[in-house]
Amino acid sequence: MLLSKDFTFDSAHFLTEYHGKCEHLHGHTYKLRVTVEGKVQSNGLLIDFGILKKIVKEQILDKYDHRCLNDFFDNPTAENVVMEFWKLLEDLPSLLKAEANDPNLPEEIKRLLKDEGSKDINEEVRLYELSLWETPNSFVTYRGE
Numbered sequence: 672m673l674l675s676k677d678f679t680f681d682s683a684h685f686l687t688e689y690h691g692k693c694e695h696l697h698g699h700t701y702k703l704r705v706t707v708e709g710k711v712q713s714n715g716l717l718i719d720f721g722i723l724k725k726i727v728k729e730q731i732l733d734k735y736d737h738r739c740l741n742d743f744f745d746n747p748t749a750e751n752v753v754m755e756f757w758k759l760l761e762d763l764p765s766l767l768k769a770e771a772n773d774p775n776l777p778e779e780i781k782r783l784l785k786d787e788g789s790k791d792i793n794e795e796v797r798l799y800e801l802s803l804w805e806t807p808n809s810f811v812t813y814r815g816e
């Protein structure tokens with residue numbers, strides 16, 4: 672099964688290897704869709720939406736929201752940005768494990784992370800696809816290929 676969650680963030684950028692409107696500094700409200708793939712556990716969940724939100728916030732939004740992407744990328748096209756985001760989320764099982772071991776995580780959410788009757792989190796969940804919208808009509812999709 673696939674499960675997706677959408678996020679938005681505001682960032683500025685200018686394109687360095689491009690001549691046209693986008694070579695000048697400007698901003699976008701980017702939309703990021705994170706899609707994961709896995710089996711539904713006996714608790715009826717593939718992954719808790721709240722945990723996915725926390726991971727994407729910590730790995731991506733906290734770093735790039737309200738920033739100029741040129742501070743992080745030589746040429747921040749949607750293509751280059753989505754490939755970097757993939758690297759930040761690719762090791763989803765480890766990120767989930769880190770969340771599960773976070774002592775500040777409420778017990779209720781810890782229970783959701785773990786398959787019933789097991790001490791382990793659902794490590795079968797893997798990153799499947801990222802889509803990044805630069806405008807409502809223009810987006811890229813990446814599957815780590």
Ligand SMILES: [Zn+2]
Nearest residue numbers: 684693697699
């Ligand atoms: Zn732009």
